[in-house]
Amino acid sequence: MASILLVEDDLTFSRILEGFLTKHGHQVTLSNKGKEGLKTFQSRSFDMVLLDYRLPDTTGMDILFEIKKENLTVPIVIMTSFTDIRTAVKAIKSGAFEYITKPVNPDELLMIVQQALKKEKRPEAVTITPVKSQFVEGSSPLSKQLYDFVKLVAPTNMSVLIEGESGTGKENVARMIHQLSPRSKAPFVAVDCGALSKELAGSELFGHVKGAFTGAVLDKVGQFEAAHKGTIFLDEVGNLSYEVQVKLLRAIQERIIQPIGSNREIRVDVRILTATNDDLAESVRKGEFREDLYHRVNEFKLKVPSVKERGDDLYEFLDHFRESANHELGRNVKDFDREVLELFEKYDWPGNLREMKNVVKRSVLLSKGDTIRLDTIPPEMLESVRQVHREKMGTVYDLKALQEVQEREMIIKTLQEVRYNKSKAARILNIDRKTLYLKMEKYGIE
């Protein structure tokens, strides 16, 4: 039995969830407001938090930040509407365990709760793990180019800056570089700089000595030291404060770090890989990221394409995620219905591979037979594709109307300039006289 804090302002929905989770043996504490939920969280311990994104007094995102300040490891699941998917992706980057879209499917919720309680995902901002090799390369031109570059740069000691939208697989690329490098037997340490508070970033990266600041009750080894002889991967590097950027520059240039509160200098031999989904060059222009550091981390730049840019790789990824969901959930779903594939082709996947993995896993879970059909796809995803289609159609008509208005004005203006000499007007407008007459008739020009 787990103790779950549920923060949700919709009274009926929260009662349904409470009943459902209680039936499955969990103890649920309900809060209908964000700030009240936060207080409840601070007053005792919970195994996990289910957090609505839109709350009357604050957003789920704010509560997420506050909870993370108190407790880095408690798994938080954000509940959001499908239209907020970009925010949900941001929440994951800020340390949420997972997101689930409303209307919440009970089986999906139960699966996520079970995973959260097992803490399958990394619990903190840092992972030191063996590298997994299960990933899809894809065969689109952009994917081929990416992996050609990866293979080229991996065996060197160059610092690589990996750019790409959220969820495109930047960390996977970093792992691959490490795996293909002579450092592969040494640690690969991934640090999510986006999930580190300003105060903690320095000590997380470079370590501290006991008593260096309030709360530093023991000496701490920094991640640079932990990655000695191996590779450190700094995800969301643009989030580091100016002060930490200075220390990072020294670590890269001189290969020396100094734990906070210590005079001891430690030599480290670490290869540096960084990732960002911001435009780091723009951050340099704005003075938010040091230019010297930018050049140091950017000895080689890789761009990981979005799902949209990867074209037909879509099918390879879909099959891969279907297979891994089968494996994980003990199912045997064999393929996707034609209609589902058409929908996936049109959808713009703002959360990229992370979103695709979730959508496919959910569909595998909900599929009754061995084919994934439309009824297992979140209805909001269908609606989002339809909406984009409607907007596109609307734009075409508007453009046409706009063109006609401009054309009519241009004809009238030219006719006035040449005192209604139609042959002259036709010549100036670069059309023949017959076309001019037809257009005048169409636009009601006397």
Ligand SMILES: Nc1ncnc2c1ncn2[C@@H]1O[C@H](COP(=O)(O)OP(=O)(O)OP(=O)(O)O)[C@@H](O)[C@H]1O
């Ligand atoms: N080439 C791949 N083949 C199969 N799965 C992949 C691949 N690349 C990424 N994934 C999966 O997609 C998800 C997102 O990948 P990853 O965390 O590497 O993205 P990211 O770009 O680093 O995300 P963020 O911008 O949030 O840091 C992960 O679950 C990962 O396992």
